[in-house]
Amino acid sequence: VNPIDISPEEFRLLSESILTIATDYLKEVNARGIPASGRGIEVERIFRTPLPEIGLPQQAIGKLGDVIQHSRAQNGRFFAYVLGSGEPAAAAADLLCSVLNQNVTAWRSSPAAVTIEQTVVGWLAQALACGNFRGILTGGGSAANLMGLAMAREAKVSANNIGLRPETALTVYASTEVHMSIPKAIALLGIGRDNLRLISVDDSYRIIPQQLEHALRLDKERGLIPIAVVGSAGTVNTGAIDPLSDLAEIAAKHKAWFHIDGAYGALAAMAAPEKFHGMDRADSISLDPHKWLYQPIDCGCLLYRDPAAAHRAFAQGAEYVRPLSGDALESFCFFDESFELSRRFRALKLWFSLQYHGFSAFRKSIEKDLRHAQRLAASINKNAQLQLLAPVELSVVCFRYLGNEKLSEFELNQLNNEILQRVIRRGHVYLSNATLQSKFCLRACIVNHRTTDADIDSICAEVLAAAQELQANPNL
Numbered sequence: 510v511n512p513i514d515i516s517p518e519e520f521r522l523l524s525e526s527i528l529t530i531a532t533d534y535l536k537e538v539n540a541r542g543i544p545a546s547g548r549g550i551e552v553e554r555i556f557r558t559p560l561p562e563i564g565l566p567q568q569a570i571g572k573l574g575d576v577i578q579h580s581r582a583q584n585g586r587f588f589a590y591v592l593g594s595g596e597p598a599a600a601a602a603d604l605l606c607s608v609l610n611q612n613v614t615a616w617r618s619s620p621a622a623v624t625i626e627q628t629v630v631g632w633l634a635q636a637l638a639c640g641n642f643r644g645i646l647t648g649g650g651s652a653a654n655l656m657g658l659a660m661a662r663e664a665k666v667s668a669n670n671i672g673l674r675p676e677t678a679l680t681v682y683a684s685t686e687v688h689m690s691i692p693k694a695i696a697l698l699g700i701g702r703d704n705l706r707l708i709s710v711d712d713s714y715r716i717i718p719q720q721l722e723h724a725l726r727l728d729k730e731r732g733l734i735p736i737a738v739v740g741s742a743g744t745v746n747t748g749a750i751d752p753l754s755d756l757a758e759i760a761a762k763h764k765a766w767f768h769i770d771g772a773y774g775a776l777a778a779m780a781a782p783e784k785f786h787g788m789d790r791a792d793s794i795s796l797d798p799h800k801w802l803y804q805p806i807d808c809g810c811l812l813y814r815d816p817a818a819a820h821r822a823f824a825q826g827a828e829y830v831r832p833l834s835g836d837a838l839e840s841f842c843f844f845d846e847s848f849e850l851s852r853r854f855r856a857l858k859l860w861f862s863l864q865y866h867g868f869s870a871f872r873k874s875i876e877k878d879l880r881h882a883q884r885l886a887a888s889i890n891k892n893a894q895l896q897l898l899a900p901v902e903l904s905v906v907c908f909r910y911l912g913n914e915k916l917s918e919f920e921l922n923q924l925n926n927e928i929l930q931r932v933i934r935r936g937h938v939y940l941s942n943a944t945l946q947s948k949f950c951l952r953a954c955i956v957n958h959r960t961t962d963a964d965i966d967s968i969c970a971e972v973l974a975a976a977q978e979l980q981a982n983p984n985l
């Protein structure tokens with residue numbers, strides 16, 4: 510026998526011990542402190558071990574406890590960045606994904622997996638009132654944004670064969686609040702970051718359409734080729750949603766591709782569709798089920814209106830992948846609509862989790878996140894020592910501690926930076942930061958199915974406690 514071949518019975522025992530570890534983690538996650546324990550040097554000592562030439566099964570299992578110990582706990586009081594909360598029913602199904610080991614390249618390689626991915630992507634499109642879109646699951650919003658912009662580039666100037674000509678300068682437009690994955694994609698696609706026009710935003714951090722229009726006209730007069738307008742449906746800083754209908758109008762007028770980065774916010778259209786008018790007019794939309802559908806990482810998605818545009822960007826005929834069947838369903842290939850060939854069966858966890866709980870449960874949970882953000886904003890507004898720093902459109906709340914004395918902007922920035930570090934060290938709630946109009950903000954982003962009203966109320970309490978601690982003991 511092959512030395513790495515384990516019996517089904519050994520697999521069962523092994524899975525059960527891992528399951529026990531995972532279940533114990535879930536039992537204690539809400540009571541635990543959030544930050545991972547240990548400094549860099551300690552974590553190195555534990556994990557940077559010599560190459561294991563000989564197998565040591567019990568030791569391998571034993572070390573899983575260390576992994577948990579030195580991982581950040583994602584409980585209901587984790588509000589940093591935009592991080593979904595890892596829905597456990599999906600996690601359970603994810604084990605089967607690895608056991609089945611389907612390669613979701615094409616129908617002939619994985620009929621069930623391909624059909625399930627198409628189905629689940631169709632459900633997502635339908636849930637966002639974009640039922641006529643097709644799409645694909647990705648590793649995340651960054652990959653989805655890259656793919657959307659690759660389609661845009663190839664749709665507007667065909668460069669896959671001849672390359673980008675130095676004399677044709679292409680431009681892309683987005684607001685100053687755009688996520689970093691967009692300039693990154695533009696760099697990778699050879700368009701050049703300098704050709705990303707960052708358009709000003711209004712007081713609500715939404716792109717100003719007149720300024721976009723102005724920039725487009727100016728560039729066209731100079732002979733540049735505007736290929737895409739990127740709208741944010743939920744900016745990462747404040748959750749602002751660009752005026753999508755206006756952007757659709759402007760993009761159409763200038764024959765530019767309209768891509769929406771909805772990695773953070775698009776799925777909130779399930780609960781608040783009125784905020785997303787014009788989303789169905791996009792050419793492509795990225796969204797992240799691993800954020801606001803609470804799926805375990807990774808699970809991103811790109812929706813697109815025209816599968817032919819995906820083919821133009823990604824299809825690359827090769828004899829070894831040529832479909833053998835002429836049947837429309839059976840000859841379907843995801844690799845003609847993606848830069849990836851081998852792809853894991855991401856759809857399984859999502860499909861399972863959506864069926865297990867039903868869309869209504871997810872809609873209610875998103876509604877709860879939206880309500881929680883308003884609850885937090887209300888308690889900030891009620892407290893004279895705290896100040897809200899941006900409108901709360903979705904589930905991001907940006908605020909700061911003012912205190913009772915009159916401090917300069919510089920002092921407030923420093924103080925809030927220290928408060929943030931202290932809040933995190935206290936371990937009870939976890940926030941991140943943003944800088945808005947040169948003001949350092951404490952930032953809570955609520956995309957968390959575990960969060961309770963009490964968890965929300967602990968945010969202000971923790972910030973005030975941290976500030977008090979700092980005043981009493983500034984050097985600690």
Ligand SMILES: *Cc1c(COP(=O)(O)O)cnc(C)c1O
Nearest residue numbers: 591649650651688690745772773
């Ligand atoms: C998170 C995020 C991304 C990137 O998505 P990943 O899944 O982290 O790759 C892009 N845009 C916005 C607005 C985001 O919030």
